[in-house]
Each structure stands twice: as C-alpha cells, then as structure tokens.
Amino acid sequence: MLENSMLYPRNSKTRRTVSLDGMWKIKFDPDSEGREKRWQDGLKDADLIPVPASFADFYTDKDIREYTGDFWYETDVFVPEEWKGNKVFVRFGCATHRAVVFVNGKEITSHEGGFLPLLADITENTRFNEFNRVSVLVNNELTVTNIPCGETRVLKNGKKMSKPYFDFYNYSGLQRPVKLVMVPEEYVFDFTVDHKLFGSDAEVSYSVVTTGKHPVEVRVLDEEGREVALSSGREGKLVIKNVRPWEVLDSYLYTFAVRILDGSRIIDEYTEEIGIRTVEVVHDSILINQKPVYLKGFGKHEDSDIVGRGFNIGMMKRDFECMKWTGANSFRTSHYPYSEEIYQMADREGFLVIDEVAAVGMFESLMNFMEASTGKKTAFFEKETTPQLLENHLKAIEEMITRDKNHACVIAWSLLNEPETTDKAAVPYFEKVFAKAHELDVQKRPRTFALVMNSLPGTCSCYQFADIISLNRYYGWYMMGGYEISDAEEAFRREMDEWKELGLDRPFLFTEYGADTSAMEHKLPSVMWSQEYQMEYLKMCHRVFDSYSFIKGEQVWNFADFQTTEGIMRVNGNKKGIFTRQRQPKDAAWYFRERWKSLPRDY
Ligand code: GCB
Numbered sequence: 156m157l158e159n160s161m162l163y164p165r166n167s168k169t170r171r172t173v174s175l176d177g178m179w180k181i182k183f184d185p186d187s188e189g190r191e192k193r194w195q196d197g198l199k200d201a202d203l204i205p206v207p208a209s210f211a212d213f214y215t216d217k218d219i220r221e222y223t224g225d226f227w228y229e230t231d232v233f234v235p236e237e238w239k240g241n242k243v244f245v246r247f248g249c250a251t252h253r254a255v256v257f258v259n260g261k262e263i264t265s266h267e268g269g270f271l272p273l274l275a276d277i278t279e280n281t282r283f284n285e286f287n288r289v290s291v292l293v294n295n296e297l298t299v300t301n302i303p304c305g306e307t308r309v310l311k312n313g314k315k316m317s318k319p320y321f322d323f324y325n326y327s328g329l330q331r332p333v334k335l336v337m338v339p340e341e342y343v344f345d346f347t348v349d350h351k352l353f354g355s356d357a358e359v360s361y362s363v364v365t366t367g368k369h370p371v372e373v374r375v376l377d378e379e380g381r382e383v384a385l386s387s388g389r390e391g392k393l394v395i396k397n398v399r400p401w402e403v404l405d406s407y408l409y410t411f412a413v414r415i416l417d418g419s420r421i422i423d424e425y426t427e428e429i430g431i432r433t434v435e436v437v438h439d440s441i442l443i444n445q446k447p448v449y450l451k452g453f454g455k456h457e458d459s460d461i462v463g464r465g466f467n468i469g470m471m472k473r474d475f476e477c478m479k480w481t482g483a484n485s486f487r488t489s490h491y492p493y494s495e496e497i498y499q500m501a502d503r504e505g506f507l508v509i510d511e512v513a514a515v516g517m518f519e520s521l522m523n524f525m526e527a528s529t530g531k532k533t534a535f536f537e538k539e540t541t542p543q544l545l546e547n548h549l550k551a552i553e554e555m556i557t558r559d560k561n562h563a564c565v566i567a568w569s570l571l572n573e574p575e576t577t578d579k580a581a582v583p584y585f586e587k588v589f590a591k592a593h594e595l596d597v598q599k600r601p602r603t604f605a606l607v608m609n610s611l612p613g614t615c616s617c618y619q620f621a622d623i624i625s626l627n628r629y630y631g632w633y634m635m636g637g638y639e640i641s642d643a644e645e646a647f648r649r650e651m652d653e654w655k656e657l658g659l660d661r662p663f664l665f666t667e668y669g670a671d672t673s674a675m676e677h678k679l680p681s682v683m684w685s686q687e688y689q690m691e692y693l694k695m696c697h698r699v700f701d702s703y704s705f706i707k708g709e710q711v712w713n714f715a716d717f718q719t720t721e722g723i724m725r726v727n728g729n730k731k732g733i734f735t736r737q738r739q740p741k742d743a744a745w746y747f748r749e750r751w752k753s754l755p756r757d758y
Pocket of ligand 1: 321322323490573627667731
C-alpha cells in the first residue's frame with residue numbers, strides 16, 4: 156500500500172481544499188547549492204512564474220528554455236485557525252520529474268516520477284492562522300533508471316542538457332494544479348469499486364480504507380440526488396436496481412458518498428462521481444457492458460503553446476470538442492498518466508481511455524524510437540541499471556492504478572510504450588510489470604503495451620503478456636514512404652497475415668499510425684509532408700485495418716502537432732497531428748469525421 160492517499164482532493168462536509176494555483180516564485184539552481192545555502196528559508200532574487208505550467212516556453216532565453224538540473228518554486232500559504240486538530244496537506248498534481256518539499260524551511264517529503272501526484276503532509280510543521288512558506292526543489296534530469304528514460308549530458312560550456320530517449324519535449328515544473336487540503340485526523344484513505352451487471356441491475360463491490368477504527372457507510376446517489384443504494388462496513392456490495400450504466404459517449408455518473416461515522420456524527424465524508432460499467436476482453440473482442448466496441452480515436456499528449464505540458468482547462472475543453480467532432484470515442488494517455496481533471500472529463504463525456512504509465516524510451520540508443528525500426532540489438536533490460544528501473548516502474552504503476560482505478564473511462568492499462576522486446580532479457584521484466592497491474596486492479600482491466608515496428612510476430616518475445624495487442628505501425632512513413640506506398644501496404648498486409656496465422660484470439664489495436672504533415676503544405680500529386688500525402692497514407696492504413704476482423708480499434712498518431720526536442724527529424728516538433736498545435740483541423744480531420752461517424756459501435 157502507498158504511503159499517501161491518492162484520492163482526489165474535494166470539498167465535503169468534513170474536507171476543505173484551497174487552490175494554490177497562481178504566480179509562484181521560481182529560481183534556477185544550476186550548481187545544486189540551494190539546499191546547502193538554505194534556499195528553503197526563502198528565495199532571494201527569484202522570478203515569478205505561473206503554476207500550473209511548464210516553465211520552458213515563457214522565456215525568450217534559450218538557456219532557460221533548455222534548462223536541465225535543479226530549480227526551486229516557492230509560495231506562501233495561509234492555513235486557517237479552524238483547521239487545527241485536522242490533517243493538512245499540500246498536494247501537487249505532479250512535480251516533474253522529482254521533487255523535495257519543504258515547509259517553513261523543514262524538509263517534509265520527496266517524490267520520484269513526474270506524472271503522478273505528490274502529497275506533503277505538513278500537519279506537524281504548519282503555523283495555523285498564519286502564512287507558511289512552501290518551497291519545492293524540483294529536478295528535471297533524465298536517467299536510464301527513471302521513467303521516462305533518457306540521459307543528461309554536460310556540454311563543453313558546463314551547461315546540462317536533456318537527451319530524451321523519447322519523442323516529446325522534456326517539459327517540467329509544477330505542471331498540474333496544486334491544492335492545500337484539510338481532512339480530519341481519522342479520514343477515508345482509499346476507496347475502490349468493482350462492477351457487475353445483472354439484467355437491469357448492478358452490483359458494486361467496494362472496499363474502504365480509513366486511518367481509524369470507526370464504522371464506515373457508503374451511499375450511492377443518482378444524478379437527481381436520490382439515494383439508490385446504501386451499505387455499511389469497510390467492504391460490501393451495493394445493489395442498484397434499474398441501473399443506468401455508463402456507456403460509450405453516453406455517460407451517467409452516480410455519486411458515491413463514503414462516510415466514517417461516530418453514531419450520527421460524520422467524522423469524514425469523501426465523495427466521488429463514478430460511472431458503472433464492465434470491461435472485458437472475450438476472444439478478440441473488447442466488451443463494454445457486455446457489448447463489443449471498436450475504438451476510434453487518438454494517441455494524445457498534454458501539450459500546448461506557451462504552457463507546454465501545463466494543465467490548461469481551456470485546452471482540455473477544446474480537445475474534447477475536437478475529438479467529439481471527429482466521431483472519436485477514445486484516446487490513449489501517451490506517454491504518461493495525464494492530469495486527473497482529464498479523466499474526470501472523459502468520465503463525463505463517455506470516452507474510453509487507455510491509461511499509460513510513463514514507461515517510454517526503453518531502448519538503448521538515443522532517438523530510440525527511430526532506431527527501434529532498424530532491428531539493432533540493444534538488450535535494454537539486462538543492464539546493471541535494470542533492477543532500479545523496474546522498481547521505479549512498478550511504483551509508478553501502483554500510483555497510477557491507485558489514482559485512476561475508479562474511473563469508468565479507464566478501460567485498459569498500457570504498461571510500456573515501444574520497449575525493446577526482441578531480446579529474451581525483456582521477458583522477466585515484463586512478467587513482473589504485467590503481474591503487478593493484474594494484482595493491483597480489482598477490476599482486472601485488460602493490460603497492454605505498444606509494440607514498436609521491429610516487435611513482430613517472429614521477433615517479439617513479450618506479446619503473450621498483453622490482453623490486447625497494441626501496434627504502433629508506420630508503414631508508408633518511416634519505411635517505404637512516398638511513391639513506395641504500394642510496397643508499404645504489401646509489407647503491412649504481410650505482417651498482419653503473420654499475426655493472423657498465430658491465431659492469438661485476442662483483440663488488436665493500432666495505438667499509433669501517422670504521417671508528419673505541414674498544415675501549410677499542399678501538393679498535387681502528393682509528396683510526403685503534404686496534406687494530400689497524409690490522406691493517402693491514412694486511407695492505405697484504413698484499407699489494411701478494414702481487411703482484418705481481429706482489429707478492434709484505431710488510434711491515430713497524433714491528435715495534434717506537439718513539441719519535441721529540436722533535430723533533423725522534426726520541424727519544430729512532431730507534425731503528425733490531425734489538428735494543428737492550435738487545435739485547428741488539417742484536411743485529415745474532415746476525413747476522420749466522415750469515417751468515424753459512419754462506423755458502427757462494434758465495427
Ligand atoms: C512512436 C512513438 C511516439 C512518436 C512517434 C513518431 O513510435 O511512440 O512517441 O512520437 O512514434 O511520430 O515517430
């Protein structure tokens with residue numbers, strides 16, 4: 156069990172949250188001297204910066220944008236007198252990639268992993284009815300023992316530089332909402348649900364973990380606020396008659412209110428809106444509420460102008476509107492768990508989410524995602540550093556599943572993106588990763604990982620672990636692009652025929668396929684990078700998908716253009732978006748709208 160509660164901070168009869176979003180102080184610490192020089196006692200000559208946001212794209216100075224190393228954030232937080240006798244936390248949606256939190260100069264906690272929450276219990280060090288200084292020492296260096304994987308290089312001029320093994324910009328900082336949270340001394344620490352549907356009724360099994368001994372009750376309210384089920388005890392079953400299940404693109408959310416009681420006195424109350432649905436893989440079908448579904452949608456990124464990977468509520472709204480407009484029903488949180496607010500929105504919109512842990516870059520070489528298709532032997536998983544990497548990976552899986560398990564939208568876990576699987580050394584690593592997810596998830600959702608181009612039926616030693624086989628394929632882009640596209644289609648079909656011959660009786664998904672396309676470029680006849688070629692490429696892929704009945708979904712790469720490290724392969728970022736980075740449609744968006752709006756649910 157995790158040390159801290161992962162429950163989303165909400166107000167209730169007994170709980171309080173105060174947003175700490177706004178302008179914070181920031182100061183870079185290139186010599187890592189801050190801690191020794193006691194910067195935790197107050198930052199001098201600091202700049203001001205918005206939270207939540209990545210720091211990189213606010214500045215006009217390239218040394219700041221590319222800054223790699225330690226940096227500090229600081230703000231003053233007023234803690235009300237009335238909160239005395241309760242527990243007080245500062246909760247960061249994330250601190251990328253690792254952080255140490257200080258309150259009033261005292262070190263409170265630290266956390267590794269930049270895409271999951273960090274909770275600092277400041278109860279003991281809070282001065283009530285006064286301002287308290289919260290300082291955070293963040294570090295954004297990449298290593299091969301942490302996820303996502305990469306390296307940090309030192310240039311001849313002494314400056315550090317991030318070398319990601321992955322294809323997205325190494326944005327960092329306090330990128331998600333920060334909240335001051337008060338809960339009672341005895342509080343609801345964790346809450347888990349699992350659903351079964353029987354005819355028109357549902358049975359929800361639940362379990363509650365609290366920090367004390369008082370009795371627990373759980374009640375369920377419908378969207379009109381009517382109580383539809385009630386049960387007492389830390390574990391139990393709630394029966395909901397004439398249930399309205401959560402459906403694909405037709406959401407319905409019940410409110411679950413978990414209470415700790417002392418007679419009629421409510422010691423703590425925690426509420427969560429939860430959709431009731433089942434997910435299963437049966438033969439080669441993905442079933443939601445026992446009915447097959449075909450996934451249509453995107454691999455995404457949390458990425459936008461100026462704020463980088465910072466959570467942006469307006470961008471979130473726009474993204475869902477664009478996705479709905481195309482007729483999509485799903486997305487993958489490539490390549491890291493997203494802000495919790497995005498899953499709440501997906502719950503509300505009835506979107507299906509493949510929730511991916513930040514296990515990306517698990518190839519030896521730099522620009523690994525490119526080298527991956529060359530078949531180069533690397534044996535990433537038999538290095539001295541592998542045990543440490545595995546430990547961090549397993550911890551991130553535990554945090555992700557604990558955080559996201561109750562979301563109806565989460566229908567599968569993606570446990571790695573494009574790892575090296577051609578060497579047998581990957582097998583024991585995969586075994587542990589897949590077992591961990593199975594053990595932790597009471598709903599036993601399907602597990603998957605995205606297979607890189609060289610992970611083929613004859614070369615991949617790990618596909619057997621996946622309940623859903625997810626392929627990232629770029630026939631017609633990274634290989635046999637342009638006028639060779641007819642050969643690409645032939646090679647693509649050959650691979651799919653080989654999968655078919657294996658007779659795996661499992662659903663296949665395309666979690667990536669795409670072609671870089673400049674929104675400015677038109678050319679007749681097509682050339683690579685033109686909008687015309689993107690369409691030609693997509694139509695070729697869809698012809699292949701439509702030929703195999705075990706293919707149960709297509710998530711194109713990418714929803715929108717996004718920022719990457721600079722280099723000869725990228726023109727100021729990855730341009731495979733169906734939308735531009737400003738969320739305006741390329742021609743392909745209209746094509747998807749036509750295709751997806753006409754595909755039946757169980758295509
Ligand atoms: C991939 C990676 C993704 C890249 C994409 C690309 O296979 O999973 O992170 O952005 O290819 O465009 O090359």
